[in-house]
Amino acid sequence: MTTYAKLPTLAGAEPAHVSFTDPDIWTAYGAQWNSGEQKTLQCCAVIDETHDVKTFVFRCADWRALSFEPGQFITVSPIIAGQSVSRCYTISSSPTRPFALSITVKRVPGGTVSNWLHDHLNAGDTLLASGPAGSFTPVGRPAAKLLYLSAGSGVTPLMSMTRASFDMAARLDIVFVHSARTPVDIIFHAELNRMQARMPGLRVLNICEGPGVDTQWAGPIGRLDLALLQERVPDFKEREVFTCGPQGYMDAIKSLLKQGNFDFRHYHQESFDIAVLDEAPLLEQAPVLDQQAGVFTVTLSRSGKTFSMPGNQTVLSAAKKAGAIVPSSCSQGVCGTCKTALLQGTVEMNHNGGIRQREIDKGLRLLCCSKPTSDLVIDL
Ligand SMILES: Cc1cc2nc3c(=O)[nH]c(=O)nc-3n(C[C@H](O)[C@H](O)[C@H](O)COP(=O)(O)OP(=O)(O)OC[C@H]3O[C@@H](n4cnc5c(N)ncnc54)[C@H](O)[C@@H]3O)c2cc1C
Ligand code: FES
Numbered sequence: 209m210t211t212y213a214k215l216p217t218l219a220g221a222e223p224a225h226v227s228f229t230d231p232d233i234w235t236a237y238g239a240q241w242n243s244g245e246q247k248t249l250q251c252c253a254v255i256d257e258t259h260d261v262k263t264f265v266f267r268c269a270d271w272r273a274l275s276f277e278p279g280q281f282i283t284v285s286p287i288i289a290g291q292s293v294s295r296c297y298t299i300s301s302s303p304t305r306p307f308a309l310s311i312t313v314k315r316v317p318g319g320t321v322s323n324w325l326h327d328h329l330n331a332g333d334t335l336l337a338s339g340p341a342g343s344f345t346p347v348g349r350p351a352a353k354l355l356y357l358s359a360g361s362g363v364t365p366l367m368s369m370t371r372a373s374f375d376m377a378a379r380l381d382i383v384f385v386h387s388a389r390t391p392v393d394i395i396f397h398a399e400l401n402r403m404q405a406r407m408p409g410l411r412v413l414n415i416c417e418g419p420g421v422d423t424q425w426a427g428p429i430g431r432l433d434l435a436l437l438q439e440r441v442p443d444f445k446e447r448e449v450f451t452c453g454p455q456g457y458m459d460a461i462k463s464l465l466k467q468g469n470f471d472f473r474h475y476h477q478e479s480f481d482i483a484v485l486d487e488a489p490l491l492e493q494a495p496v497l498d499q500q501a502g503v504f505t506v507t508l509s510r511s512g513k514t515f516s517m518p519g520n521q522t523v524l525s526a527a528k529k530a531g532a533i534v535p536s537s538c539s540q541g542v543c544g545t546c547k548t549a550l551l552q553g554t555v556e557m558n559h560n561g562g563i564r565q566r567e568i569d570k571g572l573r574l575l576c577c578s579k580p581t582s583d584l585v586i587d588l
Contacts, residue, residue, distance in 0.1 A: 251333045548572065
């Protein structure tokens with residue numbers, strides 16, 4: 209028989225003291241899911257959102273409620289061709305509905321995991337995923353006026369935030385500006401329109417690069433620029449801005465906000481782009497190196513493999529080029545997938561929240577954002 213966890217009441221909390229951005233709200237619902245913890249998720253439904261985007265709905269295999277913050281992501285690890293491959297996907301559903309969680313995935317041409325999910329994952333299948341992570345969230349950042357800016361699949365974290373404030377009747381003033389190639393590429397188009405009709409504080413604006421096959425499209429055509437932003441969101445400088453999309457889009461957004469004298473203390477962004485691998489060759493392939501950065505020897509303790517690498521490359525990139533199999537996903541120090549024990553030596557690590565201090569203290573490092581500052585022995 210299926211049992212449902214009892215939802216706790218927010219005992220003693222006055223409604224006026226509870227807000228959408230209170231951190232405690234999001235752990236009150238269900239079992240905490242720590243970012244390092246792997247759970248088995250069962251796929252309950254697959255929904256076609258657009259011609260190249262699908263939503264996969266999951267529940268915990270043990271029917272537990274899941275707690276996460278709107279805007280956070282999970283790391284899924286399907287077995288593809290006999291190997292576990294990890295990728296991050298933002299939870300597009302809202303933590304206010306803690307028994308089912310969804311990710312919304314766009315097919316990437318030639319991409320391993322996005323295409324595998326589209327072609328092979330069906331209702332009833334299970335998938336390993338590690339717990340929610342990421343700091344791209346409004347939690348702990350109270351603001352009554354928000355501006356959400358997204359492009360393409362970058363809509364997912366902002367959709368989770370919007371769904372959460374809708375479900376909580378949070379009475380926020382949200383302007384949601386989404387950019388898509390053509391009208392048929394707009395993800396969550398109908399649902400956002402429905403929420404807008406029922407939520408007085410929500411205003412949705414879709415901008416398309418071109419009309420595509422939609423001869424009825426009456427919305428703006430082109431790209432978001434300062435003139436359009438000033439016309440449609442004249443108070444944009446008073447808003448907390450959350451933006452997500454391809455790197456080029458976010459560069460353009462930052463530049464137009466700068467032009468508009470926006471105060472960047474109120475700006476938050478997340479990129480889905482995999483970092484461009486630094487293409488500096490390994491020592492065996494080309495001996496010309498940046499002398500300032502130095503050259504170091506890396507030993508992989510499990511395989512006994514040794515290679516030399518320049519100090520201006522990340523250990524992940526060099527290890528992959530040397531033929532090592534290293535689990536990785538974001539390449540930005542966000543997801544924690546490449547966390548590995550450093551047994552000897554020192555690195556300079558510039559992470560983005562994918563590792564905790566206590567893990568660093570134990571000798572773990574994120575290889576995707578670590579550059580050697582001495583010879584290394586790593587647990588690979
Ligand atoms: C925090 C975070 C949240 C994310 N949330 C979402 C989300 O909600 N929805 C979503 O759709 N995506 C999201 N992503 C992106 C997602 O994690 C994957 O990067 C994306 O799905 C592509 O993965 P893939 O395995 O299909 O492609 P990959 O196999 O990783 O390939 C990506 C691209 O690189 C090319 N490529 C691969 N290997 C090489 C190579 N050696 N040389 C040259 N080119 C190569 C491929 O052809 C392809 O074009 C998120 C990413 C991050 C970091
Ligand atoms: S691959 Fe995500 S933290 Fe290194």
